Amino acid sequence: xxAGIWGTGTGLGDANIAVAARTIQLALNAAVKNRAILGHPxxxxxxxxxxxxxxxxxxxxxxxxxxDMGTGKxxxxxxxxxxxxxxxxxxxSSTVTPLRRAYARDVTDFxxxxxxxxxxxxxxxxxxxxxxxxxxxxxxxxxxxxxxxxFTSATYSMGTSGTALSWGALQDGVISMLDRGNQSMxxxxxxxxxxxxxxxxxxxxxxAVQFDPAxxxxxxxxxxxxxxxxxxxxxxxxxxxxxxxxxxxxxxIVTPGAILMKHQRVALPSNAxxxxxxxxxxxxxxxxxxxxxxxxxxxxxxxxxxxQARMAALIWKTS
Numbered sequence: 672x673x674a675g676i677w678g679t680g681t682g683l684g685d686a687n688i689a690v691a692a693r694t695i696q697l698a699l700n701a702a703v704k705n706r707a708i709l710g711h712p713x714x715x716x717x718x719x720x721x722x723x724x725x726x727x728x729x730x731x732x733x734x735x736x737x738x739d740m741g742t743g744k745x746x747x748x749x750x751x752x753x754x755x756x757x758x759x760x761x762x763x764s765s766t767v768t769p770l771r772r773a774y775a776r777d778v779t780d781f782x783x784x785x786x787x788x789x790x791x792x793x794x795x796x797x798x799x800x801x802x803x804x805x806x807x808x809x810x811x812x813x814x815x816x817x818x819x820x821x822f823t824s825a826t827y828s829m830g831t832s833g834t835a836l837s838w839g840a841l842q843d844g845v846i847s848m849l850d851r852g853n854q855s856m857x858x859x860x861x862x863x864x865x866x867x868x869x870x871x872x873x874x875x876x877x878x879a880v881q882f883d884p885a886x887x888x889x890x891x892x893x894x895x896x897x898x899x900x901x902x903x904x905x906x907x908x909x910x911x912x913x914x915x916x917x918x919x920x921x922x923x924i925v926t927p928g929a930i931l932m933k934h935q936r937v938a939l940p941s942n943a944x945x946x947x948x949x950x951x952x953x954x955x956x957x958x959x960x961x962x963x964x965x966x967x968x969x970x971x972x973x974x975x976x977x978x979q980a981r982m983a984a985l986i987w988k989t990s
Contacts, residue, residue: 695786697793701911702808705815707897708908713858716927721934722950732768733933735977736761767973769935774809776802780962802954803947806968810952816912817974818930819860822923823914825976825984827851832919835868836861836987838876844983845903845924851980853926857905860922862913865987866899915989922985929981934972 708714724733738761748754783798794801829844830836848857861869899907905924913920939945939955946954946966957965976982 693789694791695789695794696791697804702812704897704909704911705812706808708815708858709811711858711906711908712856713925713927717930717932718951720928721932724933727769727933727935732766732973734766735764735931737764737978738762764977765931765975767931767933767975769933769971769973771969771971772813773967773969774806775965775967776805778802778964778966780964799946802966806947806952806954809968810970812912813970814932814972814974815910818925819910819912819921819923820914821930821976821982822860822921822984823916825921825923825982826979827982828984828986829924830986832917832986833988835872836865836985837872838869841869841985842903844985845905848924848926848983853981855927857924857926859905859907859924859985860910860913861899861907861985862911862920862922862987863909864920864989865922865985866907866909868987918989919986920989922987924983924985926981928978929976930974931977932972932974934970937969937971 727733738759743757746754778798787798790796790798790801793804795804827844827847829847830840845857897909899909901907910922913922915921934951936950937953939948939953944956944958946956948954951972952968952970955967955969957967959965
């Protein structure tokens with residue numbers, strides 16, 4: 672099906688060459704690593720904070736203010752003397768302005784008629800189920816891509832430019848994050864090259880370090896997909912969206928509160944042909960002509976770093 676799913680007559684011909692019975696099933700692709708973190712506590716926290724902000728009312732964006740609590744110290748004050756009050760302080764961390772982001776697929780009438788019965792396995796029993804799977808994947812791929820894009824401008828970093836990633840660099844970086852007050856479970860992003868560097872480093876260290884439970888767990892997880900293991904309170908995942916700069920690749924660690932995300936729920940009007948709608952994403956079908964339906968996935972959202980101290984970049988030599 673070189674011309675794509677149901678978009679053209681060429682695609683139809685490819686799918687129905689009379690050489691054998693044929694079905695359409697879901698192909699393996701690197702983006703499946705993004706979906707591996709969709710239910711992670713850090714991502715769920717990000718979406719929960721997003722929804723807790725509520726709908727925008729009379730403004731195009733939202734700003735988050737940060738305030739410190741419990742950071743002062745009691746001091747000695749003489750009897751019959753009032754303590755001098757200290758005001759709470761609030762700083763604006765970041766502001767986001769949701770914008771329209773979209774992706775579309777074309778599906779022909781004849782394609783649905785001829786090929787609808789070919790859908791099998793993870794694709795679901797009909798075109799709407801297939802489009803829902805496609806839409807959610809496209810939406811979350813975009814979210815992950817913009818999360819990891821923040822790492823190249825992160826204030827804090829681990830690892831060394833031009834150097835392979837090591838266990839020592841990770842350990843030192845996580846301790847620095849803990850020293851800044853981070854306590855929640857983190858989500859870590861690594862490329863295949865970084866994971867290979869860590870595996871090789873663990874094998875080369877020898878002795879007690881090589882057989883440390885954390886190192887052993889990392890090696891044992893290689894048969895479990897994108898998840899690489901949990902070390903120093905961070906869940907590590909393989910990811911293919913990571914950005915490069917100056918010969919280095921930038922991964923990172925994100926903890927709850929590190930990132931500000933805001934989705935604006937935009938309801939489709941009554942005259943729109945709605946396929947499905949969620950708080951984060953809608954799908955509308957349009958009829959541009961020629962017996963083709965255009966399915967458009969739309970999300971209005973924005974994303975930015977909220978508190979740099981809650982995240983850190985990971986730097987390693989790309990090759």
